[in-house]
Amino acid sequence: MNTKVRPNRAKLLISCPEKPGIISTVTNFLLEHKANIVHFDQHTTDPQAGIFFMRIEFDLEEYDATYKKIENDLDELARDYALDWQLSSNERRKRMAIFVSKADHCLTELIWRWKSNEIPVDIPMVISNHPDLKEMVEGYGIPFYHIPLTQDTKEEAEQKTVELLKGKVDFIVLARYMQILSPKFISHYPKQIINIHHSFLPAFVGANPYVRAFNRGVKLIGATAHYVTNDLDEGPIIEQDVQRINHRYTAADLKTAGRHVEKRVLAEAVSWHVEDKVLVHGNKTIVFA
Amino acid sequence: MNTKVRPNRAKLLISCPEKPGIISTVTNFLLEHKANIVHFDQHTTDPQAGIFFMRIEFDLEEYDATYKKIENDLDELARDYALDWQLSSNERRKRMAIFVSKADHCLTELIWRWKSNEIPVDIPMVISNHPDLKEMVEGYGIPFYHIPLTQDTKEEAEQKTVELLKGKVDFIVLARYMQILSPKFISHYPKQIINIHHSFLPAFVGANPYVRAFNRGVKLIGATAHYVTNDLDEGPIIEQDVQRINHRYTAADLKTAGRHVEKRVLAEAVSWHVEDKVLVHGNKTIVFA
Amino acid sequence: MNTKVRPNRAKLLISCPEKPGIISTVTNFLLEHKANIVHFDQHTTDPQAGIFFMRIEFDLEEYDATYKKIENDLDELARDYALDWQLSSNERRKRMAIFVSKADHCLTELIWRWKSNEIPVDIPMVISNHPDLKEMVEGYGIPFYHIPLTQDTKEEAEQKTVELLKGKVDFIVLARYMQILSPKFISHYPKQIINIHHSFLPAFVGANPYVRAFNRGVKLIGATAHYVTNDLDEGPIIEQDVQRINHRYTAADLKTAGRHVEKRVLAEAVSWHVEDKVLVHGNKTIVFA
């Protein structure tokens, strides 16, 4: 049986100011609620006065009876200990909207991992500012919405998008979506929008990065998946990877190689997000992978 | 300050049959002894009926007063819960003997990481069946013992080695030591001897592996660091890595490339062993790195 | 313009016993035929008495007039110099049959790279011993043939397959095709069948390799793409790669990770084969990538 979809499994994420006994407190709490801990991860930014992060994956023998009770009792515990917490369960899959433009490599990889149940998620919709990928998406039985967008109609288009998403979607993946989202839009999904962009050593900030990387003769090209914040491409990094290239690669070949890194890195990041393995702390992430 | 050598830090490794509440029990125990948990890692082979592994790194405010008491009280706790445990502390560095033959690449890497305090260990001696590296080793102020060894004198030589090590050494690193240790010798240091050997995809078992890998035209060569058991090169794997090669590499070039992977992989494995990050379970390891 | 599909580009592969002046002879020949060399790669197993390998990519200004003439004149040159040679051109795409069983990860990757023109190939058919992937394949407009196969009907099924392929296919990719081809079948496509299989450090020969790799606690899993010969999984290696794993991976997780390496490695190998970048020498390959 695929453990990713065990129905009676729950995941608890906690962050709080470091204080003695916090692990005991939480594990005692779970023990009292007859939760059987399967994975436990912890990280502290500073054992004296830092922030403490914890991820606990646990099985419930009588799921229906206890899950709700844990949720309620956590509320009380959280007040006493100043905990930020988030509880989720395999009973209810996360719902992911994918935003695309014309490039299909990231989309294809996400759909394949969804179909093969590697990423246990629901995909209620794909949204695009171009119609090109409509047929492909609908071929998988996923609703596709074409919301064209110009500089003038951006506010309106975003408003329409927000309405489309409302109540149907938990998080958004920008799978090479070539539009910049407004702060207002982002505020609806804080730490719930994942983006992918190319990365180089050293960085080439600004226009035509592949051409400039080509001109500098870089030997590696990379990709970075991150949560979207108002600072373009500057949000907390979830995952990165690189691919080796050489002087024979044309600027076009660099883009091809870039696509392969992008799809791999994005799919990995989405997978961890879906499994509640990523916590955000300021502008960085803790990934319990 | 280098956290690897914080004097008041201790590390507790525990393994036991899985049972509910084990995390609570141990973290409550540490809380009562005023231990401040810095890192906590856990793994279970099966949440229902498997083996449970735990590594806890903690700081003690009054080290001298409490460390000894924790050690004593753990003994009692262990009886009640059928725990296997191991407690160590930065107060007392591990003592590592290095066995070499003629090749110096792994030795050089270990010495450099020791000198730069990347691996916080003591090196009371280097032992070799050849005299070649004597001058180099002594240049670093490390005692060097040349114990020649033929098929006829092997038992005697091993006996001499055991006496040399007795009471002075906690674990042994075979840094390209080209002799097979007897089961009798190994029994003195169970799970405390680390070896490095080349690895290929696919494997070439038997003589002249580099020549045969060359003849097959492999595209990657690798190295595996593992604990030594009586099954030659079959003990629990600690770390592995590979390096990309191509058709231009001669069999000699493969060996050179192999040296670089070997020294990197061995140094990493030794580093984890020294920091008590490796637990052995049957013929595999859990590495909390 | 995608250089992979420049219509006036040709590729010449040559192998012959090493002799002085062979590079001059061939480049003079091409110069006389007004071929403009774009890439030149060379390898020798031994400059004194080895085998010499050469790959030349060149553009022809008047393709129609000169390509045929080069082909004819090469024939003569080859006799004089004992050359093995192969000439191909972007004018005529290679035709690839894909054999699959039930797993679709390799197939999906190949189709995506074909669709995005990363691999400039024609796919006249997909053949499977199971019907499962029929709908998916036909959705891309590719003919799908279901040829069931039991131990008893194997000869007959292979005969049927040979007839289906005849004159329509240049090479075959086994994209996780879970049947062993007979020597007779293989003899129809020497060095023209590419297979992918998992690889481990060290190797686990025989049944249930993933379970055994899991039990040994390997830290890397890999994949090997190779040409099929009569020695099962022992043919010339085209490409290999690995992926890092850890003790948290279940045996099922190992398989998932394995899929990602497999699809990447196979697609890379196929891409090089299509671009005539792979030469076979005995049981190894020279890859001019």
Add this chain to the structure above:
Amino acid sequence: MNTKVRPNRAKLLISCPEKPGIISTVTNFLLEHKANIVHFDQHTTDPQAGIFFMRIEFDLEEYDATYKKIENDLDELARDYALDWQLSSNERRKRMAIFVSKADHCLTELIWRWKSNEIPVDIPMVISNHPDLKEMVEGYGIPFYHIPLTQDTKEEAEQKTVELLKGKVDFIVLARYMQILSPKFISHYPKQIINIHHSFLPAFVGANPYVRAFNRGVKLIGATAHYVTNDLDEGPIIEQDVQRINHRYTAADLKTAGRHVEKRVLAEAVSWHVEDKVLVHGNKTIVFA
């Protein structure tokens, strides 16, 4: 026999504007001079009107008689074809000065690869603005010069350094040398000074890159080896690599991981430079590795 030090082997590097027949011309020339080509590499930036690069490694049967003649005749050929060329031979090893400050990891790696003859080079001197590494360097029988340097004495110190190097050194490696060389100094060794610096995805330009990379939570850290030009850290890249890290790494741990990538990448780049495998074209390199 180590082919890197075959005494009768020579290496010819050529660059010139692309024109038909250039490969024929040069290989015919070598054939006439009884040079047996062992490796041949070629690259063009554009087959129509680009720059053509060529590296030929060849053996001479009567080295003493022919090497000098080739050198002379090349001069004439070069005039006719507007070739830039460079001829070198294993008879005369390159001479490398190493500049260091206090960190010894890159220095140690270079010395080890020199001692084990992996990098066939002479090291006539190590120069440092600090005295710390004197004893270590002299222990290997290499002269060590301590040339202290303040902002006020920089010009004078560089002048002294230039005199020390004059006639004794072919190229310089900055093995974590923490001083910026003046344009005047650099002009003495164009494309003959190799530097190593850390690299991140994305880049952190300016002060305290490791701290800022830590604050952003990067998942990879890298290193770039490049030729030094007047634009600080902006010269042609020779080699790059990365190492995976995670949220557990402190800023100090990042530096440690960085050291390992730095030493590996620098040693690789130096090795290629010594074997004349690197050609510079504008601000990028062609590496025939």
